[in-house]
Amino acid sequence: MTETPVISCKNVWKIFGPDPAAYIKQMPQDHSFDAIRADGYIAGVKDVSIEVGRGEMLVIMGLSGSGKSTLVRCFSRLHDITGGTIEVEGQDIMQLSEKELIELRRNKMGMVFQSFGLLPHRTVLENVAFPLEMRGQDKHERRARAMEVVKLVGLEGREEYFPRELSGGQQQRVGIARSLAIEPDIWFLDEPFSALDPLIRREMQDEFLRLQDMLGKTIVFITHDFDEALRLADRIAIMKDGAVEQCDTPDQIVLHPATEYVRKFTEEIDKARVVHAGVLASPDNKGEGEPVDAGATIQELAKLLVHDTRDVIPVAKQGQVIGGMERQAGLTILLETG
Amino acid sequence: MADATEVHGNISPGFGGLSRSKAALVLVAVAVALTLLRYAGLLPDALFRVPEAMVPPFAIWLDAIFNFVKDDLGLLAVTRTLTEGLEWILDATANLLFGKRRWPNLGPIPWTSIAAVAAVIGYYLGGWRMALLAGGTFVWTALIGQWKIAMETMSVLVVAAPLAFVIGLTLGILAWRKPWVNRALKPILSVLQTLPFFTYLLPAVIFFKVGPTAGAVATTIYAIPPMILMTTLGLQKVSPEVVEAGEMSGCSRWQLLRHVYIPSARTEILVGVNQVIMLCLAMVVLTAFIGMPGLGAKLLAMMGSFKLGRSFEIGVTIVLLAVTLDRMSKAWVVKQPEHFEKGTPWWKRHLTLVLAVGLFVFFIIVSQFVEVAATIGRKQNFSQGKEIDTLIKGFLNIDAVKAVTGFLRAFLNVQVLIPFRNFLLSIPTPALILLVTAFALWLGGRKQAILAAVFFSLVALSGWWDRSVITLYSVISAVALAMIIGLPLGIWAARTERWSKRILLVCDTAQTFPSFVYLIPAIMLFGITDIAVIFSILIFAMVPLTRYTIEGLRSVPEEMTEAADMSGATRMQKLINVQLPLALPTMAVGFNQAIMFAFFMVIIAAFIGTQDLGQELQRTLAGTDLGKNFVLGICVSLMALTFDLTILKWASDQKKALGLGD
Numbered sequence A: 001m002t003e004t005p006v007i008s009c010k011n012v013w014k015i016f017g018p019d020p021a022a023y024i025k026q027m028p029q030d031h032s033f034d035a036i037r038a039d040g041y042i043a044g045v046k047d048v049s050i051e052v053g054r055g056e057m058l059v060i061m062g063l064s065g066s067g068k069s070t071l072v073r074c075f076s077r078l079h080d081i082t083g084g085t086i087e088v089e090g091q092d093i094m095q096l097s098e099k100e101l102i103e104l105r106r107n108k109m110g111m112v113f114q115s116f117g118l119l120p121h122r123t124v125l126e127n128v129a130f131p132l133e134m135r136g137q138d139k140h141e142r143r144a145r146a147m148e149v150v151k152l153v154g155l156e157g158r159e160e161y162f163p164r165e166l167s168g169g170q171q172q173r174v175g176i177a178r179s180l181a182i183e184p185d186i187w188f189l190d191e192p193f194s195a196l197d198p199l200i201r202r203e204m205q206d207e208f209l210r211l212q213d214m215l216g217k218t219i220v221f222i223t224h225d226f227d228e229a230l231r232l233a234d235r236i237a238i239m240k241d242g243a244v245e246q247c248d249t250p251d252q253i254v255l256h257p258a259t260e261y262v263r264k265f266t267e268e269i270d271k272a273r274v275v276h277a278g279v280l281a282s283p284d285n286k287g288e289g290e291p292v293d294a295g296a297t298i299q300e301l302a303k304l305l306v307h308d309t310r311d312v313i314p315v316a317k318q319g320q321v322i323g324g325m326e327r328q329a330g331l332t333i334l335l336e337t338g
Numbered sequence B: 001m002a003d004a005t006e007v008h009g010n011i012s013p014g015f016g017g018l019s020r021s022k023a024a025l026v027l028v029a030v031a032v033a034l035t036l037l038r039y040a041g042l043l044p045d046a047l048f049r050v051p052e053a054m055v056p057p058f059a060i061w062l063d064a065i066f067n068f069v070k071d072d073l074g075l076l077a078v079t080r081t082l083t084e085g086l087e088w089i090l091d092a093t094a095n096l097l098f099g100k101r102r103w104p105n106l107g108p109i110p111w112t113s114i115a116a117v118a119a120v121i122g123y124y125l126g127g128w129r130m131a132l133l134a135g136g137t138f139v140w141t142a143l144i145g146q147w148k149i150a151m152e153t154m155s156v157l158v159v160a161a162p163l164a165f166v167i168g169l170t171l172g173i174l175a176w177r178k179p180w181v182n183r184a185l186k187p188i189l190s191v192l193q194t195l196p197f198f199t200y201l202l203p204a205v206i207f208f209k210v211g212p213t214a215g216a217v218a219t220t221i222y223a224i225p226p227m228i229l230m231t232t233l234g235l236q237k238v239s240p241e242v243v244e245a246g247e248m249s250g251c252s253r254w255q256l257l258r259h260v261y262i263p264s265a266r267t268e269i270l271v272g273v274n275q276v277i278m279l280c281l282a283m284v285v286l287t288a289f290i291g292m293p294g295l296g297a298k299l300l301a302m303m304g305s306f307k308l309g310r311s312f313e314i315g316v317t318i319v320l321l322a323v324t325l326d327r328m329s330k331a332w333v334v335k336q337p338e339h340f341e342k343g344t345p346w347w348k349r350h351l352t353l354v355l356a357v358g359l360f361v362f363f364i365i366v367s368q369f370v371e372v373a374a375t376i377g378r379k380q381n382f383s384q385g386k387e388i389d390t391l392i393k394g395f396l397n398i399d400a401v402k403a404v405t406g407f408l409r410a411f412l413n414v415q416v417l418i419p420f421r422n423f424l425l426s427i428p429t430p431a432l433i434l435l436v437t438a439f440a441l442w443l444g445g446r447k448q449a450i451l452a453a454v455f456f457s458l459v460a461l462s463g464w465w466d467r468s469v470i471t472l473y474s475v476i477s478a479v480a481l482a483m484i485i486g487l488p489l490g491i492w493a494a495r496t497e498r499w500s501k502r503i504l505l506v507c508d509t510a511q512t513f514p515s516f517v518y519l520i521p522a523i524m525l526f527g528i529t530d531i532a533v534i535f536s537i538l539i540f541a542m543v544p545l546t547r548y549t550i551e552g553l554r555s556v557p558e559e560m561t562e563a564a565d566m567s568g569a570t571r572m573q574k575l576i577n578v579q580l581p582l583a584l585p586t587m588a589v590g591f592n593q594a595i596m597f598a599f600f601m602v603i604i605a606a607f608i609g610t611q612d613l614g615q616e617l618q619r620t621l622a623g624t625d626l627g628k629n630f631v632l633g634i635c636v637s638l639m640a641l642t643f644d645l646t647i648l649k650w651a652s653d654q655k656k657a658l659g660l661g662d
């Protein structure tokens, strides 16, 4: 990636406790999470360095309490970080004045909250129009725009309801609609689909992929659901005790887990569904005959892998052969978890 | 000064290696020794009471400070300007409500219009029953012939309550934003809440002229503290994620407060509104003591001339108003917005508004033609004052009743109250201070003990010791009697769900009555006597005692009582060994409230004629003795605070020890 990343954070720390700023100054290097806790502090985010490129969808995963929400809150400066730097589009966000920060949020950022964060005294439509109202858009325009997104999330006909008159899933969709209203370039989603039923969930995921394709939004997405992560992610970051254990493409994470923890975390996943032919292709031996598509998963190629007789199967990307995949390697993955 | 330093000399080392209860015992022993010495005639007079010559002239000092602030700093000029503005508003509401000849010269609004609007609002908030209550209250007021005095009271209330709301909300927001404001406000608020209301009245009169303006100011100040507390509480409780959603929507600070914080804290803020209204009503009635015309003044006059029938009727009006205002504001707290289907016509969305305006105008037009719809004339009302009077007096004259009240009066006075009072008065000042300190040490702890010693020493130095002791005597005897009745009642009611609910409802309702009306039954039964004072405090203080006893007992976790049942405990054993110990912290809160209520009531009862601080306080109202007024007020406040701090500390310690949440 040659262009500057949209979000770039270096050695970011977020420590909770009585006086974090003083604490971090005197804290020894490589102090572990438990040692910090013994001192009466909690490392919400621990020495995280990560970059998110334009149009990329980064998925953050990890157990409950691992610091996912906290990290995203640091990106949007809902939390002031204790150490390190975060740059958004080249701008150090800790240096922003209150006014600049408000401008950034009004025009560039959107966020969906884990427990929705709806305003209880406003109707669905008024909740969705809220960011537009804060921007000072006139009433008719903002109602029209809010109506559009309310339709988009499938809440048409409910726009006059109050949050407490809606189900959990419906409330969550209001939260999604609200974050969409200003058409943000950068979008933070904290378990945005957790309360949705599988059908709507799938629909919303498709909608997301479509939006990202069309508008090239940069998205940071938190989820507990691996299937969801696989469908959406360009890269996955796995967190534990505030630190990022590994951040890579899904294929790499299942094929080459960086730590024992990541290996355990990904153990249950069906690798054949994750790994793509392109990843297994090596340019040294291109093989012969009909090529397979680089974007196809091993599972999709199962039949071919079993019945084919070639040792090396050529792999093509957009019609261009980029290398060969050893059939044995594919079969190993298929059988390992099948 | 001598005794004060001696007291300090006694406690500090007393902590040495001694445990708290041992140290308390030592203090008690010293106190007993001092008292016995006195009885034996061996204690010098200087140790019995602070000698006259040693009393610092607090009143004169305070007066000097007040005069400095008032004249030299020009506060009086400021308040007089404020007075003009306030007076203008009060004149306007007075014109609208009862036709005082002032701008805008439109009033009085016909009583039918006001009753109709009240009913519509009642319907909007709580359906038919509320409509009936609200409309009925105003109809009753008009028909009984008290419309004008009720509106005199209301004209101050409708100004004071919004004022208290705005000021309380603003201060509450400041206290929430700025921790130092919060720290500064906390002690001021707790003193304000224990300061007897007469102490509010005199400065109000001096700075804001006699009559409605002073009444409105005193009422406003009195009602502010709970609004501040509720606002701060509500704002602190707003869910952080809602706030973050507001921030991510690009709210500026002001927008965040206006659109996110305040609407989300709606419930607490409305509870604050409810308390503001109720305190305003209680206070505005009491402003009768500084000549504010209205329901309070009329009640005062009627009770003074022993017209029980009319007093009773006015009492009913006040109670009805209180219940209506309380229920309506509480209904507002729980009322949640409901959506309208798309395409609902405008008038249907605003049905309440349309109805209210419609009926309001309708009755104004009607009253142009029908005289009684506008005002009920002197001879047209349905007051039964004389008849009720005869009825009550007849009832009191029945031999059996007379025998009972007569016996109670004689027995309590001669056998219990007077001996107790004389005993308290016979204790040397330092000994009593030691006893109170021991009490605070035993229940509260070191900090509470030191405060108790300092507070009571100050009272001793104020030069009003005997009257303070008499005040204390009234409070203690009334609360003790209230416990004899209230606790068994509470324990009995807590046995069944049904009776708990009923008695709690009665307590809830009784708690909304302005304190003044508690004097009515007391005077009816016991005339203008000491017993009437005790009796009025007793019923006032019984309400929180009973209520918290029930709540404490009902909140004992079910597993614990079941465990007792399974261990084969009898009902009595269960009560004594399981339920009461667990309920005690909650009951202590009720006990504390009872004492605070008693301190409040004992001052009002000065009206009946007592020899305590209240009597002196009431006397200061006639003059401009601001210094003396404050010294007296602060004496009451210091005594009340001592109990407040100690008992609440004990209750919270105990709750923690038992692992019960708040």
Ligand SMILES: Nc1ncnc2c1ncn2[C@@H]1O[C@H](COP(=O)(O)OP(=O)(O)OP(=O)(O)O)[C@@H](O)[C@H]1O
Pocket (backbone or CB within 6 Å): A016, A017, A042, A043, A044, A062, A063, A064, A065, A066, A067, A068, A069, A070, A071, A114
């Ligand atoms: N405002 C705060 N003050 C103190 N500690 C906090 C605060 N916010 C989060 N924490 C702590 O930081 C840690 C990480 O919390 P975080 O909410 O980021 O977890 P998470 O990964 O989002 O978990 P979940 O999947 O349950 O949402 C937790 O131990 C939490 O207790």
Ligand SMILES: [Mg+2]
Pocket (backbone or CB within 6 Å): A068, A069, A070, A114, A190
């Ligand atoms: Mg989270």
